[in-house]
Amino acid sequence: MEVRARAPGKIILSGEHAVVHGSTAVAASIDLHTYVSLTFPTNSDNDDKLWLHLDDMALHFSWPVGRIKEALSEKGSHAPSSPKSCSAETINILAALVEEQNVIPEANITIGAGVTAFLWLYTCIHGYKPAMVVVASELPLGSGLGSSAAFSVSLAAALLALSDSANLDSTQQGWLSFGEKELELVNKWAFEGEKIIHGKPSGIDNTVSTYGNMIKFNSGELTRLKSNTPIKMLITNTNVGRNTKALVAGVSERTVRHPTAMEAVFKAVDSISNEVATIIQSPAHDDIAATEKEDKLEELMEMNQGLLQCMGVSHASIETVLRTTLKYKLASKLTGAGGGGCVLTLLPTQLFQIRKS
Numbered sequence: 331m332e333v334r335a336r337a338p339g340k341i342i343l344s345g346e347h348a349v350v351h352g353s354t355a356v357a358a359s360i361d362l363h364t365y366v367s368l369t370f371p372t373n374s375d376n377d378d379k380l381w382l383h384l385d386d387m388a389l390h391f392s393w394p395v396g397r398i399k400e401a402l403s404e405k406g407s408h409a410p411s412s413p414k415s416c417s418a419e420t421i422n423i424l425a426a427l428v429e430e431q432n433v434i435p436e437a438n439i440t441i442g443a444g445v446t447a448f449l450w451l452y453t454c455i456h457g458y459k460p461a462m463v464v465v466a467s468e469l470p471l472g473s474g475l476g477s478s479a480a481f482s483v484s485l486a487a488a489l490l491a492l493s494d495s496a497n498l499d500s501t502q503q504g505w506l507s508f509g510e511k512e513l514e515l516v517n518k519w520a521f522e523g524e525k526i527i528h529g530k531p532s533g534i535d536n537t538v539s540t541y542g543n544m545i546k547f548n549s550g551e552l553t554r555l556k557s558n559t560p561i562k563m564l565i566t567n568t569n570v571g572r573n574t575k576a577l578v579a580g581v582s583e584r585t586v587r588h589p590t591a592m593e594a595v596f597k598a599v600d601s602i603s604n605e606v607a608t609i610i611q612s613p614a615h616d617d618i619a620a621t622e623k624e625d626k627l628e629e630l631m632e633m634n635q636g637l638l639q640c641m642g643v644s645h646a647s648i649e650t651v652l653r654t655t656l657k658y659k660l661a662s663k664l665t666g667a668g669g670g671g672c673v674l675t676l677l678p679t680q681l682f683q684i685r686k687s
């Protein structure tokens with residue numbers, strides 16, 4: 331039997347990093363996904379391996395399930411309905427299982443964290459059962475568009491769909507529908523995956539990837555946002571690679587060095603995010619109101635970008651995009667962890683009419 335799941339990436343409109351320290355943030359899912367297929371071999375296949383194929387990178391892993399069991403010994407736990415954190419000791423054991431495969435090139439070494447997260451989610455949800463898992467993604471990895479969360483959410487969804495504890499309704503054309511309880515479980519497991527990849531995630535990325543649409547997020551609480559006017563954002567990828575875990579740790583270190591100043595920065599970001607959420611949800615009945623709304627959002631994006639610079643997560647490549655878009659009077663901010671990665675630019679609806687006059 332095969333099950334397939336997909337989960338979207340995201341953009342953060344306001345509040346990245348500060349959200350890790352308790353501030354509010356606003357995020358929206360995007361139409362780029364990570365896809366996971368899970369197949370259990372039939373008895374006649376006589377296969378005792380757990381296979382993982384990362385199609386985009388042409389990386390193929392396979393572990394005899396007995397080898398995983400032996401390495402984890404009593405540390406493994408098979409409890410699909412009780413999401414559990416992976417201890418530092420178990421992360422090391424799983425990372426060693428990944429490393430001994432010797433398939434990840436030095437240049438892509440950060441992929442190891444994703445594969446470690448895979449082994450944790452798989453063994454917790456399915457124990458030591460042979461299976462084949464294939465992953466493919468439309469998202470650029472390590473660019474701020476939440477590939478780590480889309481990976482964790484799509485994986486958790488596929489694994490839970492075929493677990494004993496799943497109680498999913500079949501809808502038309504063979505699709506399974508996840509109810510509120512199941513979505514909550516997917517989100518919790520995905521958060522455990524994100525912890526292995528990010529170190530200290532806020533949970534916003536896995537939450538928006540699980541529930542979709544636009545959300546306001548604060549300390550694990552999500553509020554769904556409804557925008558009644560479209561907001562267009564251009565996403566520019568600087569193509570400068572970076573690692574979320576290192577950037578999040580850098581902000582925490584700065585916070586330890588300058589607690590009072592950083593507290594003020596996080597408080598300002600919190601106000602900005604709440605204002606962004608209010609503006610997004612406010613009605614705009616005509617072009618003038620829509621333009622006013624966009625002007626306010628542009629100003630808040632610039633303010634948020636300034637505060638991200640205070641946190642030390644901007645980058646020369648991001649500044650280049652900011653300067654370039656400013657030439658056209660367009661406002662931009664980094665999105666995700668920064669340090670390279672992607673930049674958002676608001677594209678006003680009246681762009682062409684306004685700029686011409």
Ligand SMILES: Nc1ncnc2c1ncn2[C@@H]1O[C@H](COP(=O)(O)OP(=O)(O)O)[C@@H](O)[C@H]1O
Binds near residue numbers: 443473
């Ligand atoms: N399709 C995938 N296959 C394996 N690992 C993945 C995949 N997508 C994401 N990851 C993991 O997530 C990491 C990138 O996450 P991160 O640094 O948080 O950036 P972002 O989430 O913005 O893309 C990768 O280095 C890898 O460990």
Ligand SMILES: C[C@@](O)(CCOP(=O)(O)O)CC(=O)O
Binds near residue numbers: 346
């Ligand atoms: C920096 C942060 O706010 C977002 C990270 O997003 P990404 O992994 O760069 O897509 C971290 C988090 O909230 O977990």
Ligand SMILES: [Mg+2]
Binds near residue numbers: 478535
């Ligand atoms: Mg990430």
